[in-house]
Structure formats: structure tokens, C-alpha cells
Amino acid sequence: MATLRIALAQCKQTADFDENARTIFRFLEQAAAAQAQIVCFPETQSVGYRVDIATPDAPVEPERLDALHNQIAARCGELGVACILGTEIPLESNPHGKPYNSALVISPSGEILGAHHKTKLTPLDAVAYSPGN
Secondary structure: OOOOOEEEOOOOOOOOHHHHHHHHHHHHHHHHHOOOOEEEOOOOOOOOOOOOOOOOOOOOOHHHHHHHHHHHHHHHHHHOOEEEEEEEEOOOOOOOOOOEEEEEEEOOOOOEEEEEEOOOOOOOHHHHOEOOO
């Protein structure tokens, strides 16, 4: 039977985008060094949870977030590690609405395969996020 090694990144989130990005890359490196095949990050790791770490209305530039997602995907491809990245995705249909609390699925070849938007929001989640469908 083949073994699947999954790394669960129990890491600190902050309201600082750059610090969160450094943390993600550091944990990717550690997981690859430990020969993990998949790394799973907590929800909203890229930007910090908007209800108790960042503020619900904290601005996140969509282009900057998209660039980070692409950089993480590229690094996953270089390391040969798949990743489930807790992040957020701006609400495309309403640029003034709340973002989605999302998980990106990134392949070990560095391709972003898709995103899941959290559908069952807690009352606290609903303060800052839109439900997915």
C-alpha cells in the first residue's frame, strides 16, 4: 500500500499580508523537506481571518492576492507538493460585497485546480464573508 504524507500547517495568522505570505512559504519548504505530498493551511491563512485577526473591512488588493496565489502555486510546482491554501477570493459579482472564505487546491505541478468557497458560515463568519454555493 502506498503512503500519503500530509502536512498540516498549524501556523500563526496576522493582519499583515506580507508576514502571512512569508509564513506560507516557510511552511511549504518545511513540508517539502519532510517529504509531505500535500500541505494543508488553515482558513484565510493568506490574509488573516477577518473577524478576529484582521478587521472585516480591511482592504486586500485583488491583484496582489492573485499574484500571491500564483507565486504559491509556482513554488508548489518547484517543490512537487500539492497544497490546500486557506485564503479569500473577492466577490466578483459585487466588488463592494464581502469576499468568500475560500480554499485553493493547488496540484504538485503548480496548477491552481480550483477553489472551494465556504458555504456554511457561522454567525461570526457572516460578519466578514459571503457564503459560497
